[in-house]
Amino acid sequence: MTDESTITIRVRFRTREAADLAVEHLVQQVGISRPDIFIQSASDQNTNGTSSSRGDVNRLDAPHEGEIEVSADIAASQIPAVQQSFGNAGAIHVTGK
Structure with missing residues (x-):
């Protein structure tokens, strides 16, 4: 018998690029519906991650x-x-409820 109870899994990434890659993997490889996936700052600060990725490396205001x-x-x-999937995308911290 398969357990189909729903849980929320939370993962942290250092860059927005890694987070976006994780979302694409979940949608395309695992089959998670996009409306069931959320991206946000892990703190109350506006952030683009803890370090630059290729997309924001030249932005001084990121x-x-x-x-x-x-x-x-x-x-x-x-x-x-x-x-x-999260591990392949570079997750640094995983929690689930």
Whole structure:
């Protein structure tokens, strides 16, 4: 019997680029619906991550005030695939509820 209870998994990334890549992996490789995935600052500060990525390297106004959080509402049976996908994208911290 497959466990289809829904959980929310939260992951932190150092760059917005890594967070965006993780979202694309979840949608394209794992089959998570895009409306079930959320991206936000992991703190109360406006941030583009803790370090620059290629897309923001020349922007002097890109704030680097903290990590980027990606959260997704997933079926419990998807946990292994989602964790692997997040790991491949460079996740630095994972929590689930």
